Every structure is written in structure tokens, then in C-alpha cells.
Amino acid sequence: MSGRRRAWGWVAALRSGATTPWLEWPADGSGEGESLGAELPGAQQLALLRRLNAHAAATGRTVPTATAERVLAAGVSGRGRSELALVGVADAGEPGRFGPPPVDPDALADDELLRVASALIADDIAVVATRPVPEPSLADKVRAVRRPWVRSFVVVGMPWRADAVRAELTAQGHRPGGRRPTAYLLADDLETVLVQAWTARSFDQGGASWRGFVRANAGAGHLPPRADLARMARSAAYKYGADRVRVVLDDQLLADELGVPRLGGPPRLGAHAVDLVRRVGEPLGLLVSSDARPRLLRDTLGERLDGLGGPPPTLPPRWDGWLSTQAERTRHDLAAARYPVLGDLDRLLPRPLGPEPVAPVDAEVLALALGLLLDPVTVTKEAP
Amino acid sequence: MSRRVLLHVGTPKTGTSYLQDVLHKNRARLLKQDVLYPAERFDAHFLAALDLMRLRWGGLEAEAVGAWDRLAAEVRAHDGTAIISHEILASASRSQVARALASLGHRPGGDTSDGGTEIHLILSVRDLVRQIPAEWQENVKHRARFGYGRFLELIQDPERAHRVGAWFWGVQEIPDILDRWGADIPPERVHLVTVPPSGGPPDLLWERFSTTFGLDGLDLKLTTRRANPSLGVPESALIRRINRTAARDLPPQHYRPLVRELLAHQTLSKRTKSARLGLPPDQYAWVHELTESWIAELARRGYDVVGDLEELRGAPAPAGKWVDPDHPPERQVSAAAVDAIKALLLDNAEAHAENERLRRKLEAARRELVRARTPRLMRSMEWTVQRLEGSGKGRQALEVYRKARKRVPPEES
Numbered sequence: 143m144s145g146r147r148r149a150w151g152w153v154a155a156l157r158s159g160a161t162t163p164w165l166e167w168p169a170d171g172s173g174e175g176e177s178l179g180a181e182l183p184g185a186q187q188l189a190l191l192r193r194l195n196a197h198a199a200a201t202g203r204t205v206p207t208a209t210a211e212r213v214l215a216a217g218v219s220g221r222g223r224s225e226l227a228l229v230g231v232a233d234a235g236e237p238g239r240f241g242p243p244p245v246d247p248d249a250l251a252d253d254e255l256l257r258v259a260s261a262l263i264a265d266d267i268a269v270v271a272t273r274p275v276p277e278p279s280l281a282d283k284v285r286a287v288r289r290p291w292v293r294s295f296v297v298v299g300m301p302w303r304a305d306a307v308r309a310e311l312t313a314q315g316h317r318p319g320g321r322r323p324t325a326y327l328l329a330d331d332l333e334t335v336l337v338q339a340w341t342a343r344s345f346d347q348g349g350a351s352w353r354g355f356v357r358a359n360a361g362a363g364h365l366p367p368r369a370d371l372a373r374m375a376r377s378a379a380y381k382y383g384a385d386r387v388r389v390v391l392d393d394q395l396l397a398d399e400l401g402v403p404r405l406g407g408p409p410r411l412g413a414h415a416v417d418l419v420r421r422v423g424e425p426l427g428l429l430v431s432s433d434a435r436p437r438l439l440r441d442t443l444g445e446r447l448d449g450l451g452g453p454p455p456t457l458p459p460r461w462d463g464w465l466s467t468q469a470e471r472t473r474h475d476l477a478a479a480r481y482p483v484l485g486d487l488d489r490l491l492p493r494p495l496g497p498e499p500v501a502p503v504d505a506e507v508l509a510l511a512l513g514l515l516l517d518p519v520t521v522t523k524e525a526p
Numbered sequence: 527m528s529r530r531v532l533l534h535v536g537t538p539k540t541g542t543s544y545l546q547d548v549l550h551k552n553r554a555r556l557l558k559q560d561v562l563y564p565a566e567r568f569d570a571h572f573l574a575a576l577d578l579m580r581l582r583w584g585g586l587e588a589e590a591v592g593a594w595d596r597l598a599a600e601v602r603a604h605d606g607t608a609i610i611s612h613e614i615l616a617s618a619s620r621s622q623v624a625r626a627l628a629s630l631g632h633r634p635g636g637d638t639s640d641g642g643t644e645i646h647l648i649l650s651v652r653d654l655v656r657q658i659p660a661e662w663q664e665n666v667k668h669r670a671r672f673g674y675g676r677f678l679e680l681i682q683d684p685e686r687a688h689r690v691g692a693w694f695w696g697v698q699e700i701p702d703i704l705d706r707w708g709a710d711i712p713p714e715r716v717h718l719v720t721v722p723p724s725g726g727p728p729d730l731l732w733e734r735f736s737t738t739f740g741l742d743g744l745d746l747k748l749t750t751r752r753a754n755p756s757l758g759v760p761e762s763a764l765i766r767r768i769n770r771t772a773a774r775d776l777p778p779q780h781y782r783p784l785v786r787e788l789l790a791h792q793t794l795s796k797r798t799k800s801a802r803l804g805l806p807p808d809q810y811a812w813v814h815e816l817t818e819s820w821i822a823e824l825a826r827r828g829y830d831v832v833g834d835l836e837e838l839r840g841a842p843a844p845a846g847k848w849v850d851p852d853h854p855p856e857r858q859v860s861a862a863a864v865d866a867i868k869a870l871l872l873d874n875a876e877a878h879a880e881n882e883r884l885r886r887k888l889e890a891a892r893r894e895l896v897r898a899r900t901p902r903l904m905r906s907m908e909w910t911v912q913r914l915e916g917s918g919k920g921r922q923a924l925e926v927y928r929k930a931r932k933r934v935p936p937e938e939s
Contacts, residue, residue: 180710181620184619184620184621215621216621217580217619217621217622218619219580220580220581220582221581221582221689221692221693222689222692222693223686223687223692223696224617224618224619224620224622224692224696224706225619225620225621240699240701240702240705240823241695241699241702241705241706242685242686242692242695243684243685243686261580348582358774361774362774362775424582425580427582427587427588427591428576428577428580428581428582428587428590428591429591430591431588431591432588
């Protein structure tokens with residue numbers, strides 16, 4: 143019996159949708175197969191394909207052959223171990239005593255599988271980037287023209303939300319801008335503001351995990367620029383005049399003031415969904431320009447993952463004191479500057495803590511990634 | 527189509543910076559002699575490697591989009607010998623290697639009969655006795671906060687589960703690098719350049735590179751030197767402490783020029799009297815055992831060795847006291863810190879002076895702009911008032927005029 147032939151037999155079975163773990167694959171010769179290439183795929187790729195098969199089977203589907211091929215041929219993104227060898231493949235006397243030790247693919251951490259999945263999803267998004275952006279229709283153009291009777295205003299504050307609100311208002315004919323505008327600073331409780339800062343960063347730059355993001359800022363004792371509302375207000379006051387800055391803590395009051403039915407908002411991505419965006423952004427950064435990356439991620443993963451990924455993350459309990467102090471400071475700074483407030487400034491203060499802190503979990507992030515491999519962003523989902 | 531490609535894939539800390547500097551600065555001369563070194567900027571091959579391996583590198587990867595394919599296209603378009611060199615290529619995975627070789631025109635087994643490119647793989651290698659401390663130091667110069675002891679633990683984890691261990695062996699485990707890069711290249715086209723032991727003739731390594739890259743007899747200027755200077759024990763400890771305190775607050779675009787270049791390379795590397803970083807005495811045994819297995823394997827494979835595989839054994843443990851960078855002599859760290867503060871002060875003073883110069887320039891430009899936008903009549907009136915203010919009779923005349931117009935100068939109001 144040859145370990146290599148047994149491995150190729152398992153590869154062929156995985157390509158056909160099998161979900162049998164490697165260690166349970168027949169070792170009596172019945173599971174052997176012909177070589178399908180020069181090198182066996184890496185353990186990470188094989189483990190990912192098995193998980194993808196299981197994910198598809200759970201919903202009565204099968205993984206298309208082309209997708210299976212893609213997974214097996216994929217690279218591993220980012221730093222860490224490259225393709226790993228399967229345990230039990232090298233026959234006695236074969237070379238292979240150098241390099242990382244062979245592994246049981248089912249014992250690999252989800253994080254290892256996510257390195258492969260992220261690279262594949264990034265490839266899909268890069269394909270979307272090559273498609274021409276449709277020209278806005280005449281109706282869209284007309285809607286986007288600034289109405290002369292609409293008061294001059296701009297929307298600043300929490301970037302993730304402000305971008306979406308600006309887009310929604312523009313779609314309703316309330317394009318921000320005009321002479322001597324009023325600056326509406328979108329604000330919320332500080333934990334939500336921090337989550338949105340991390341979300342915006344994940345879309346724009348990728349990088350830090352939620353815990354790393356919190357630790358880097360809370361550990362250094364300051365708020366990240368995207369969550370520092372007092373600083374944003376000062377900046378708006380400098381640019382537009384202090385008497386033209388208004389703090390918004392109640393969306394409906396702002397909608398009423400602008401005369402629109404609703405303000406709209408960004409897609410609601412849970413902790414696991416944002417973590418997946420962060421991971422995909424990394425390999426995507428080497429496929430498209432850094433200017434194009436945030437928009438591409440918003441248009442693809444932002445839409446596809448809307449409403450998915452569990453609840454938003456919450457701060458680990460050890461940073462409670464820091465959060466309260468920063469929230470009090472923000473509230474004090476905004477109150478002292480006497481900016482008019484739409485809503486109640488106390489809303490800046492942290493909400494009561496939930497029973498358990500929420501943070502991205504690799505297994506959940508991987509489940510989302512598997513869904514995106516089965517239904518790639520290159521294929522537009524039809525509306526139900 | 528390139529007839530021949532010399533592909534130098536590592537390893538780090540083997541004189542690669544100097545080699546790449548010579549190649550880059552001589553690229554026009556080389557091209558006249560039919561040798562292409564396709565690099566408009568010094569780090570062009572580094573960016574191409576980031577692109578090939580999809581590696582994030584402190585934001586630099588944003589400049590690397592499509593860099594490998596562009597590099598490979600330039601190489602393919604050249605009819606002659608082309609050179610590619612970057613040490614981080616050593617960590618490429620098998621699939622990345624396959625993509626790289628295919629993009630350069632490689633055919634299975636290195637077959638050149640149907641127009642396939644003759645690829646020569648070059649790996650410069652140095653003993654682990656020097657590479658281990660050098661790699662930790664390189665980590666420290668790239669924002670690492672972990673100590674030397676922790677680094678030694680991470681690289682001895684057999685699973686290589688941590689990214690530090692995975693990276694270290696990815697770029698240092700010579701037989702594995704050659705398994706990945708050289709599996710489909712005939713052994714006679716794989717060239718191992720060994721780095722001579724410390725204290726040998728200073729030009730010996732260059733002579734080995736020159737022979738391997740076929741540069742002997744070519745008209746080159748070797749006056750340039752872009753070394754990657756090393757730090758002593760207290761200096762390394764100081765940078766690590768700076769990383770622990772400030773690296774999180776310092777974005778990569780500022781960390782690179784301030785900490786890595788100004789402090790580490792330009793200031794602290796000049797302190798050459800401090801204890802040098804070395805392998806702890808208790809680590810020599812496993813390093814020697816591993817090295818012996820590498821030497822035996824490499825000799826068995828029949829590669830072209832430029833130098834001597836015996837040089838991979840490295841020096842024996844020194845008789846003197848080993849200085850631990852995790853518990854460095856504090857007086858020496860303080861002295862290094864004072865040098866660092868001085869360098870930062872001077873740099874800051876220079877930046878202030880530059881700011882002041884730019885501020886004055888901006889102010890002058892602003893005045894020019896105001897002047898250009900001010901109507902000629904207004905400028906004539908200002909000129910007349912200035913002239914009149916300059917003489918007694920003029921001031922009297924102005925006073926009469928102002929009384930008549932019921933105006934007074936601002937300071938009297």
C-alpha cells in the first residue's frame with residue numbers, strides 16, 4: 143500500500159464531494175487513486191475542501207467541480223506555514239524530513255483554513271473589480287442633483303455610518319453640501335462608536351483583529367481617531383464654525399430637521415462578518431489598488447454579509463473602566479463646547495454590559511467564508 | 527524570451543543588500559552587456575516578491591499590486607541573461623514557486639529544447655550560529671516586542687505553529703527551501719553560495735557572488751555599499767524596549783524612517799564597542815546537530831557549491847562571557863539611549879528648521895497671492911501712504927487729509 147496513492151484517492155473523493163476525514167480514509171488499498179498532479183495539494187486546502195463539502199451537504203447541495211479545483215489549487219495568504227504535508231503519506235525512505243512536520247488536516251485550526259479561504263474570496267472580489275461600473279441612470283442623476291430649497295448641511299462623525307447616511311440622503315435628493323453648511327456629527331454610545339471605527343478600518347485597511355484593535359487603543363489610553371467624537375467635533379467647528387456644529391444622538395430628530403422620512407444606515411455586519419472582511423482585505427490589498435479596495439469590499443462583502451455574522455462585538459470586561467472614562471470625557475468635551483444636541487448627550491455613555499463579551503470566533507468566520515465559496519460574490523444573487 | 531534567468535531567492539542576512547545595490551546601480555552598464563536587472567526602483571524585486579507571495583508588509587504591499595507579473599514580463603521580453611534577487615522569496619510556497627517559474631518561461635524539468643528558459647537557482651547561505659541572532663535582531667528592527675529567549679523558544683517549536691517560527695524556518699531551512707524552489711530544476715543549475723566565516727578576506731563573498739552571477743570580467747562600479755548594519759546587545763535591547771513602549775503608537779510609515787533608519791541603522795549601529803549578539807552557549811548543541819544533517823543532505827544532492835559547505839558549521843561557542851539581550855548591561859543601554867535621544871533631538875531640530883523655512887515660504891507666497899489679487903489702485907494707495915508716513919511733511923499732509931475725511935489711524939481709535 144502506498145501512502146501517496148491513498149492520499150490521491152482521498153483527493154479524488156474530496157473532489158467528488160466526500161466528507162470522510164483523512165484519518166478515517168481506507169488504508170487497506172481500497173481508497174487508493176491515481177496521481178492527479180505533480181504535487182499533492184496542501185493539508186490546509188484539503189481540509190478546507192472537506193469542510194466545504196460538509197457545508198454544502200448540510201443544505202443538500204454539492205460543491206461544483208470548478209470550485210473544488212480552485213480550492214485545491216489555492217495558495218495560503220499571509221504569514222505563517224505554507225502548504226503542509228499530510229501525515230502518513232511519506233513512505234519509509236522517502237525524502238521529506240525537512241520543512242514543517244506533516245499534519246492531520248482535520249486537526250488544523252480554523253485560522254489556517256481561513257488563510258486559504260480569504261485568498262479565494264479576495265480573488266473573486268478582484269474579478270468583480272474588473273467589471274465596468276454601470277453608469278448611473280438619468281433618474282439617479284436627477285435624484286442626486288442638489289435641490290436649491292434643501293438647507294446646506296454636511297454629515298460628519300462615525301465614518302462607517304456617516305458614509306451610508308450621506309449616500310442615502312443623496313439618493314433622497316438631499317445631497318450634503320451648500321454654502322455655510324450645518325455640520326451634523328453622528329454620534330452614539332462609545333462602544334458602538336468603537337465597533338464602527340473597527341468596521342470602517344476593516345473595510346479600509348484590514349489589519350487588527352477586534353481584540354488587537356481594542357488592546358492597541360485602550361492599552362495606549364486613547365481613542366482611535368475614527369472614534370474620537372470630541373476631536374471630530376473640534377475639526378468640524380474649525381472647518382464650518384462652532385455655531386454650525388450639531389451633535390446627533392437621535393436619528394429621527396435629524397431626519398425631521400432635514401425633512402426626510404429616514405436617514406438610512408450602513409449594512410449591519412456582526413462580529414464574525416467584520417472579521418471575515420478584515421481577513422479578505424489583506425490578500426485583496428495585493429490584487430487591487432488601495433483606493434479601490436474599500437469600495438469593492440463594501441459593494442461585495444458589505445452587501446452579501448448584511449445581517450449576518452452574529453451580534454456586534456463588545457468590549458472585554460477588563461476595559462470597562464477605560465470605556466467609561468473615555469465616554470465621560472467625550473460627553474464633557476461636547477457639553478463644554480455647547481454644541482446644540484439632537485437627542486440626549488447621556489446616550490454617549492456606555493450601555494449596560496451583556497452577560498458574555500462578544501468577539502469574532504474563527505469557526506463562525508469560517509462558516510461565513512464557506513458560504514461565500516459556495517455562492518461567490520462573482521455570481522449575483524437573485525432577489526427572493 | 528530570456529535565454530537564461532539567474533534567480534536568487536535568499537537567504538536573508540547573507541550580503542544580499544550589497545549585491546542588490548551593486549546590481550541596481552549598475553543596471554544600465556549591465557544592460558549594455560546583455561544582462562538585465564529589471565528594477566527601476568531599488569525595492570522593485572522586493573515588491574514583486576510581496577505580490578507573488580501575497581504578503582502584507584506595513585502598507586508597502588499597496589505599491590506591489592501586479593509587480594511580479596510586470597517583472598516576469600520584463601524578464602521574458604529580454605533576449606539574454608536576466609537577474610532577479612530578493613531574499614524573502616526563500617519563503618515562497620510550492621504553488622507560488624510553480625507560478626513564479628512558469629511566469630519566467632520555465633518548462634518541466636528545466637527543459638530548454640522547445641524554447642524554455644534556463645533558470646539557475648541561487649541561494650546564498652550562512653551558518654545558523656550567526657543567522658539565529660541576526661534574525662531576532664531583524665525582527666526587533668521590524669517592531670517585534672518579544673525577547674531573545676522567547677524567539678529561541680518559538681523557533682524550536684517543532685510544529686512551527688507561530689508565525690515567527692514559520693517565517694524563520696521558511697527563509698532559513700536550506701534543504702526545505704531547495705525542496706520547494708529546486709524540485710524541478712536540475713541540480714547542476716542550483717548554486718549554493720556560502721558566506722565565509724567572520725574575519726576572512728572582506729571581498730571573498732563578493733567574489734563568490736560575482737562568479738556565480740557571471741559578473742567576473744564585466745565593467746561594473748563597486749564603490750557603492752548599502753550594508754544592513756548589525757546592532758550590539760544593548761542597542762538591540764533598547765530598540766526592543768522602544769517597540770514595547772511606542773511601536774503601537776507609531777504607524778509603519780513613521781516607524782521605518784525614525785526607528786529602523788535613524789535610530790537603528792544610522793545611530794546605534796555605529797556603537798561597535800558594545801557586546802555583539804550571539805547564540806547562547808546552551809543552544810550550540812542542537813544547532814550543530816541540525817547543521818550536520820543539512821550539510822550531509824546538501825552534499826548528497828549534488829548542487830554546485832560556491833564556497834564550502836563546511837562553512838555552514840559556524841564558529842564554536844566563544845570562550846568569553848555571553849551577554850543576554852533580555853538582561854542587558856543597563857549602563858550600556860542608558861548610554862545607547864542617550865545617543866538615541868541626541869539623534870532624535872538633532873533630527874527634530876532639523877525638522878523644526880525646515881518647518882520654519884516652509885512656514886516663511888508659505889507666508890511669502892500667501893502675501894504674493896494677496897498682492898496679486900489686490901487691485902492696482904489699492905496697491906498705489908498703499909504705496910502712497912507708506913511713502914507719506916516716511917517723512918514729517920508727509921505725515922502732516924496725511925493728518926490733514928484724514929481730518930478732512932474724518933478718519934484716524936487704527937491705533938488712535
